[in-house]
Amino acid sequence: MSELNVAVLGGGSWGTTVAALTTRNAPVTIWARNPATVDEINNAHRNQTYLPDAVLPESLRATNDIGEAVANADVVVMGIPSQNFRSVLLEVKKHLRAWVPVVSLTKGLELDTRMRMTEIISEILPGHPVGVLTGPNLAREIMAGQAAASVIAMNDGTIVRALQKIFKSGLFRVYTNPDVIGCELGGVLKNIIAIAVGMGDGQGAGDNTRAALITRGLAEVTRLGVAMGGRAETFAGLAGMGDMIATCTSAQSRNRHVGIQLGKGKTMEQIADEMFMVAEGAKSAPAVMALAEQYGIDMPIARDVFRVVTGETNARGAYRGLLRTAAGAESEPG
Numbered sequence: 366m367s368e369l370n371v372a373v374l375g376g377g378s379w380g381t382t383v384a385a386l387t388t389r390n391a392p393v394t395i396w397a398r399n400p401a402t403v404d405e406i407n408n409a410h411r412n413q414t415y416l417p418d419a420v421l422p423e424s425l426r427a428t429n430d431i432g433e434a435v436a437n438a439d440v441v442v443m444g445i446p447s448q449n450f451r452s453v454l455l456e457v458k459k460h461l462r463a464w465v466p467v468v469s470l471t472k473g474l475e476l477d478t479r480m481r482m483t484e485i486i487s488e489i490l491p492g493h494p495v496g497v498l499t500g501p502n503l504a505r506e507i508m509a510g511q512a513a514a515s516v517i518a519m520n521d522g523t524i525v526r527a528l529q530k531i532f533k534s535g536l537f538r539v540y541t542n543p544d545v546i547g548c549e550l551g552g553v554l555k556n557i558i559a560i561a562v563g564m565g566d567g568q569g570a571g572d573n574t575r576a577a578l579i580t581r582g583l584a585e586v587t588r589l590g591v592a593m594g595g596r597a598e599t600f601a602g603l604a605g606m607g608d609m610i611a612t613c614t615s616a617q618s619r620n621r622h623v624g625i626q627l628g629k630g631k632t633m634e635q636i637a638d639e640m641f642m643v644a645e646g647a648k649s650a651p652a653v654m655a656l657a658e659q660y661g662i663d664m665p666i667a668r669d670v671f672r673v674v675t676g677e678t679n680a681r682g683a684y685r686g687l688l689r690t691a692a693g694a695e696s697e698p699g
């Protein structure tokens with residue numbers, strides 16, 4: 366057992382899962398804003414809303430006092446959706462000791478600024494080591510005891526190895542990677558492609574179509590990711606292709622679910638009304654398109670998802686449009 370105290374912020378599906386996994390290696394306090402969630406984790410060792418079938422470790426302590434969670438933390442883990450990330454981090458800043466590493470679990474961009482979560486951390490907490498934990502990691506499956514692999518990405522080679530030891534366990538293999546930008550963008554951008562795949566699946570598209578969308582999707586995600594400073598090989602690894610496959614093919618994916626509902630003819634408003642969990646791809650699509658324009662990258666699949674989630678067209682129209690696009694060389698966009 367490590368002596369490092371870990372604070373996980375966010376009592377949703379993934380925050381709770383990472384907190385539960387990490388109790389195997391370190392003392393963990395999870396902060397959730399909802400007192401009922403805190404009470405349920407502390408007393409019933411469950412989080413029924415987000416992880417209905419899971420029993421949580423008794424050693425996992427929950428609080429809704431952010432200061433209590435963070436003041437003695439040696440590592441802070443942020444499991445907060447991207448549009449709320451900054452406001453929670455500003456609260457963290459009031460209580461955090463100097464130089465404590467901050468790890469993001471979040472797979473989205475801030476809409477107003479187009480910033481990655483690690484950029485927000487560096488802006489608000491300058492000097493703190495910053496990393497991401499990311500990969501093909503569907504929360505419920507991991508809580509059900511299925512094996513999975515993930516990547517902890519950080520620039521500092523010494524700290525990243527210490528963090529690897531905190532997060533890894535028998536069925537949860539954690540690899541290190543120095544490419545923070547590539548790993549983070551792999552997690553963000555695959556969500557948009559999962560919506561596209563869902564849109565096809567919702568309209569009854571075939572397996573060949575799904576494979577084509579995933580492959581061409583990965584190509585456009587890689588082009589933007591490399592232009593923004595990520596390494597091409599990262600997008601062929603767990604944080605890129607791995608997460609793309611899991612999210613684009615899983616019945617558990619919220620982003621793919623949004624796509625399926627769009628494919629069946631529902632509007633984003635109807636889907637959002639019926640969903641209580643976050644689907645980051647729908648939120649981040651405008652920021653992704655703005656970045657594609659800024660970096661001069663053609664992203665036809667992401668563009669169609671953007672047009673559907675913003676109501677400019679519907680899934681049927683977008684799908685027909687994709688089929689009308691003339692194909693060039695495989696190495697080219699389109």
Ligand SMILES: NC(=O)C1=CN([C@@H]2O[C@H](COP(=O)(O)OP(=O)(O)OC[C@H]3O[C@@H](n4cnc5c(N)ncnc54)[C@H](OP(=O)(O)O)[C@@H]3O)[C@@H](O)[C@H]2O)C=CC1
Pocket residue numbers: 375376377378379380381397398399415444445446447449452453470471472473502503504505641642643645
């Ligand atoms: N679920 C998964 O399998 C995986 C998710 N991720 C990523 O992890 C991030 C978190 O997602 P996930 O846990 O799944 O989301 P969920 O939708 O399951 O839960 C979101 C959580 O965030 C909390 N929250 C939202 N806004 C605030 C706020 N302002 N202050 C405090 N808490 C807040 C919610 O609290 P409340 O309940 O009170 O509303 C809830 O506990 C996302 O970026 C997602 O892409 C990454 C890998 C896997």
Ligand SMILES: O=C(CO)COP(=O)(O)O
Pocket residue numbers: 472500501502503504556559608611612617618619620621643644645
């Ligand atoms: O990031 C995830 C799996 O790695 C979770 O995907 P969804 O948010 O689409 O459920």
